[in-house]
Amino acid sequence: MHTLDVALGERAYPIHIGRGLLDDPALILGRLQAPRVAIVTNDRVGPLYLSRLQGALEGNGVRVDSVVLPDGEAYKDWQTLNLIFDALLGARCERSTTVIALGGGVVGDMAGFAAATYQRGVPFIQIPTTLLAQVDSSVGGKTAINHPLGKNMIGAFYQPRLVIADTATLDTLPERELKAGLAEVIKYGLIRDLPFFDWLEANIDSLLERDPAALAWAIERCCRNKAEVVAADETEKGERALLNLGHTFGHAIETALGYGTWLHGEAVAAGTVMAAELSRRLGWLHGAQVERVRTLLRRAGLPVSGPALGAERYLDLMAHDKKVEAGQLRLVLLKDIGAGVVSATADSADIAAAIEACSVR
Template structure:
């Protein structure tokens, strides 16, 4: 088991990465305020892993409530969030009860937001079961639900007390979802870790084959990169924005197609290619760089072109993005491979050309 500490002052917390962590109630107990937890999971992950987690906790004397949500981004809405509140209240969970999110990014986002809001804040633990959730949403405290007019528009910054990343849960992950997680892994290399990018170019097939050692390394390195960024900028005023490489374009893809059509990681991969293309047009990347990034995504089984929504539609959807400030779109681009930058000066014409070049 590897352990990484996310340094956030009095909200610092550990991330344990390893095999069989689901059964390790001993890792959970020190982080509970009382021996009472409510587990939030979904209808796909619950049947696979809920019983094991419950058994381990109950054997340790913890009283457990559980609620299972329908699977998928399409349910990341208020109605589904309210099902969590209904159960918490019906089972008289207290402000000192700990909420555990067992599942992927949607479960983590909703469980975390529910924990942030229930009685104005209850303790929260994350047990991410997808690669995406393990390398992305388990660090940083971003929680949210969607609004019909925009993704993740309603939410909170709320830190967990503990994250358990059990690599064995990735064995039941569909290949398409593993690939989606790799999009974010590759992102860390692109924005700030050229050495890791090189490692990925040498080891990508080992990740696709789910070799535990390779996965553990990639997860730890990804989390460390994200933890460093978040520790420096908890509420996304500066450097943290770099983590959004490909996301403004990607959110437009997800919203434009309707949530759930493309996986988040797939949209991020295609969106990153748009950012990479724009960086090339600004003279920061070469044709060879663009080809290297595309090759890495393709080896990971990810799309390198966005859907043909029409450039106008892309721009319109992007104008709703949280990264807009004073009317200007702040895009994350690459100065070089391994060095992301925040750029607010790209003209709509330049952005349009980059989108056009990477739609098919």
């Protein structure tokens, strides 16, 4: 087991990474405020891991209630969030009850937002079971639900007390979701970690083959990057925005096609290519560098162009982005591979051209 710390003062917490950690309830027990938890999961992950986790906790005298949500980004909405509140109130969960998210990014975002707002805030633990959640969404305290007009538009910054990434849960992860997770893995290399990008070019096949050592190493490297960024800028006043490379384009794709049609990682991959192409048009990347980005994403089994929505529709959706300031869109772009930057330099014509160059015709 490897342990990293997210250094956030009184909100600091550890990330444990290792195989089989789900069977080690001691990691959780020491972090509970009271011997009572509510596990939030979904109808795909629940059948695989819920009873194991529940049994381990109950065997140690913890009262466990659970909520099983329908699976998928399409359910990251008010209606489904209310299922969590109904369950918490129905079971009379108290302010000292810890909410545990057991699942991928959607479960983590929703359980986290429920924990942030139930009785104005209860303790929260993340147990991510997808690659995307283990390397990215479970760390850093961003929680949210979607709105028909924009992704992650309603939420809170709310840090967990603990993150447990049991890499054995990736054994059951569908192929498509593994690949989607790799989009966020590659992101860290692009925005701030060139040696990791080089390593990924050499090891992407091992990751796709789920080589345990390669996966564990990549997850730890990503979490280390994420923890550093979050510790420096918890509420995204600056550097943290770099973690959104490809996301403004990607959110437009997700919103336009209907949440869940493309997986989040898939949309981010296409968006990352758009960001790289735009960076080239601004004179920051060479064509060969854009090709390097495209090639690695393609090797990871990810889409490298977006759907043919037309640039206008993209721009319209992107205007809802949380990084818009005074009507001006700010995008995460690349000054180099390994060097992301938040920039308002590009005008609409540049952005539209990059979108068109990277969309299906």
